[in-house]
Amino acid sequence: MSMSNEEKSTATKSNLSRRNFIKSAGIATAAFSIVPRFVLGGKGFIPPSDTLYIAGIGVGGKGESDLTGFAKNPKAKIAFLCDVDERMTANSRKNFPNAKFYRDFREMFDKESKNIDAVSVSTPDHTHAVATMAAIQRGKHVYVQKPLTHNIYEARMLTEAARKYKVVTQMGNQYASADYVRVTKEWVEAGLIGEVTNVLTWTNRPVWPQGIPTPKGKFDIPKELSWDLWLGPVKPMDFNPAYLPFNWRGWWNFGTGALGDMACHIMDAAFRCLPIDYPSEVECSATTAWEDFFKEANYVDSCPASSIIHLKFPRKDGKGSINFTWMDGGLIPKRPEELLPDEQMGGGGNGYIFEGTKGKLMANYQSMPVLLPTSRMKEVELPKPTIPRVEGGEAGHYTQWVDACIKGYGNMELSSPFDYAGPFTEAVLMGNLAIRSYAMRDGRNYPGRKKLLWDAKNMKITNFDEANQFVRREYREGWTL
Known part of the structure; x- marks a missing residue:
């Protein structure tokens, strides 16, 4: 869906997101303690500032394996699931029982946008672009299954939008890694x-x-x-x-x-x-x-x-x-x-x-x-x-994107970002x-x-x-x- 100018402005400002806020807060709290966070959190603890909260749109079939691929990176947390066909969702809901479920990605974005860092789109081809554009306009990083879009115009629009909103992107042609x-x-x-x-x-x-x-x-x-x-x-x-x-x-x-x-x-x-x-x-x-x-x-x-x-x-x-x-x-x-x-x-x-x-x-x-x-x-x-080489090859295609999202736009090379995948x-x-x-x-x-x-x-x-x-x-x- 298209956003108003006020919404777009809010989305851009939201790059001072929950993760960045926590990082800023960490500076303040450091004055009160010299104990490292990994000690407080226990062995293997990933601090919230280094966790990517992902929403999956289309979570059956290929969407299921995509979410599993992201979850192999310990910095990824599958926080939301969205699918229009509940017959296809059983495995993902079992794999990620704490993820909140929605049917309509538009409702999910309206209610949960502030809690989402990144979005994986693995719907049928005809809804790739509308779901992806809605995510990009809200400042969310996106991973989209191949083909990126259903038609040529959509590919051009997503490429330009990703550049404008400075989000980390990857198309799901995993063999590119x-x-x-x-x-x-x-x-x-x-x-x-x-x-x-x-x-x-x-x-x-x-x-x-x-x-x-x-x-x-x-x-x-x-x-x-x-x-x-x-x-x-x-x-x-x-x-x-x-x-x-x-x-x-x-x-x-x-x-x-x-x-x-x-x-x-x-x-x-x-x-x-x-x-x-x-x-x-x-x-x-x-x-x-x-x-x-x-x-x-x-x-x-x-x-x-x-x-x-x-x-x-x-x-x-x-x-x-x-x-x-x-x-x-x-x-x-x-x-x-x-x-x-x-x-x-x-x-x-x-x-x-x-x-x-x-x-x-x-x-x-x-x-x-x-x-x-x-x-x-x-x-x-x-x-x-x-x-x-990409560590893990095809499997690394997923974890590479997670790491790039954590590091931020422009700070890590990806195998199939929209600047490449769009054309x-x-x-x-x-x-x-x-x-x-x-x-x-x-x-x-x-x-x-x-x-x-x-x-x-x-x-x-x-x-x-x-x-x-x-x-x-x-x-x-x-x-x-």
Whole structure:
């Protein structure tokens, strides 16, 4: 929800928060005692000034594991839980029995804002931005599951807001903290494959239904579910169990398809290693659904079963551009000629290949890279580590954010702050803009492989105005940014 100017002023002033007040009070009380606080508090005591009080919004499924990840840092305290579906909350309420529970994050903020330092958002994609913006405008640090937002406009707005309110941010693409991403960057920077000109990425997702008819029928809303709150910014519609608790990913109203689920992991290596941010153009093709012979189905509410997306990124160093291909639904690129017939391409159905002027690099997104041909691994002297590692790797993604919140804005480097994750998310979601434009009907869809030209500064497609409706969404009253 949007805040008044008076509320925003109050939120900014609240950076003199309970924690800062306690720190100030500690100076005064020091005059009366020379006994250290850790002695008074006992072994392992974490003083209140060094405790991060976290509110979780969306606490089932991934939200449950996110909260567990934060709690591994002894400085984190899960103080509040918020979820619209109580069927999903049992484990988190058991794990954090002292945390106060709410259904509506807006009510939680109205009543508890002064008691909250930071917020974790792990709702379905369509409510990421409204919950996150409400937290940021109140001066709260935020951790948001990937993809950062449901659309391009939201990613830009959150990035700008985080910078304005000076809050510590992290997107939940936890593999951004893994060692193997840093190894890839070290190899690229060492020139082992020369200048990268082409990147290929792929995933076996979706593993949930896509490319299907819109579900119909009238169903009773479970008593544990606040359906209207679950819809959030989406216009009112009938409840259907086909959307919950996980299959929302395949519907444009709520999810962002295979790209939203996996691209923030698989494409991360390229964005972390290469001098790119916003694409200049995009084109795509997608699986067609059929109802009968020669009769194409009009399944525009559902993400496609598979797609191929081609992006072009101008290099920020001015040295030309880099071509980028994304494939999902089990589609994969042609095997590199350098790969032997019995050698596996990527792994686990998800991978990437960097093609450079002096060679190629390949990896599963959860494994160390290899040079191609693989014989080069024994022939080339691999560079020594130069990039600092995140303690704990993927698990450290959570504790890293907690520590950064304790230290304060700008005092600690993070793996995926919004300054990085925002432009990255915009580029990822550019693929969905192309897919949705490709799927338009009644004669307005662009034929064949027409390119969409992107003006990143103004967030606008310049050669097919109808596509711009997918840059942002219409928000229901009470759920605006």
